[in-house]
Amino acid sequence: MSAPERIPPRSVTAAELLTSGELTVRGRIREASNAALYCTVALDGQEAACVYKPVAGERPLWDFPDGTLAQREVAAYEVSEATGWGLVPPTVLRDGPYGEGMCQLWIEVTAQDELLALVDGEEPGPGWKAIGFAEVGAGRTALLVHADDTRLRRLAVLDAVINNADRKGGHLLPAGDGRLYGIDHGVTFNAENKLRTLLWGWAGEPLTEEALGVLEGLRKGLAQGGALAGRLAELITAAELDATRARVDALLASGRHPEPSGEWPAIPWPPV
Known part of the structure; x- marks a missing residue:
């Protein structure tokens, strides 16, 4: 047999x-x-x-x-x-x-990507984008910068869409396969603008063609009867869903990364 x-x-x-x-x-x-x-x-x-x-x-x-x-x-x-x-x-x-x-x-952080740094001087060096100045002790300040990295730029767009109020450095997880993940998204989707992030390096700059295409796709998915709208309706309120649609529309209308409003601290504390 x-x-x-x-x-x-x-x-x-x-x-x-x-x-x-x-x-x-x-x-x-x-x-x-x-x-x-x-x-x-x-x-x-x-x-x-x-x-x-x-x-x-x-x-x-x-x-x-x-x-x-x-x-x-x-x-x-x-x-x-x-x-x-x-x-x-x-x-x-x-x-x-x-x-x-x-x-x-669970994402195991196995890569050694340098995504954030403190540097002396008024301007970031090549490959870096300025966030702002930070006190480093003894009356000294240093320029806080993040990498000019395509993965971070995509994450900045995602944060603008979901209205992330807490994008800290510790929420960035570079994996060994070259991918970058963002975690801790509990304070998102508020109907009021609450964007607080370390990823301000592209503020006011034109969105990439890739990002504009992605946003157009999100707009379709968020429309009444859209697949994404249906999934989100089970997780957030109707007002928060409407606000998400409005943020996508605003990004497409401006064609640019958002800038700090000046109405509240733009960087979360602690930043890392």
């Missing part, structure tokens, strides 16, 4: 793994301001590390009273996927050991 044919294991997508896998808490990420748990998730013989942020562990924010931070994190992933840039790790909303929460694939 011949041996039975061996069926290779089914390939599980990251979204399936995060949504349906068995979630096991391994520890807590103590640097996080809200409850963030380091976990593993396993399904059909495949396992991966992930971050689980239960809604029950969120600290209420007076200026983000509607919905949850977890829902906003998932909404940011949905917009990132719609751009085709893949700037946010796979992120889902699911039930877990401490109730419903956000579950996001």
Whole structure:
């Protein structure tokens, strides 16, 4: 009798793994301001590390009273996927050991990309964009700069669309495969303009042709009946969805990266 044919294991997508896998808490990420748990998730013989942020562990924010931070994190992933840039790790909303929460694939930082720096002088050197001056102690200031990097520029566009109020240096994760990911998108999609970011180096400059094409695609997806609009309607309020449409329209109308409004601090604190 011949041996039975061996069926290779089914390939599980990251979204399936995060949504349906068995979630096991391994520890807590103590640097996080809200409850963030380091976990593993396993399904059909495949396992991966992930971050689980239960809604029950969120600290209420007076200026983000509607919905949850977890829902906003998932909404940011949905917009990132719609751009085709893949700037946010796979992120889902699911039930877990401490109730419903956000579950996001863990990204191991293995690259040594220098994305931020403090330099002496009034102007950034070649390959760098100026953010602003920062106190470095003993009455000294230095120029804070970020890399003139295509990946960062794409992320700056994404942040403008999702109205990211907290783009810090520690939220930038360069991976060994050359990709750059942004994380921690809980304070996004506010109906009021709250953009706070370290990525101001292109402020006022024309958007790239690539970015304009991506924004046109987002506008179609965000239209009434659009696929992206349908996904976001389950995660953010109608007013926040309308504001997202308005931000995309404004970016296309101006054709330029946004500039700080001057109405509030433009850079999050602490910046890293």
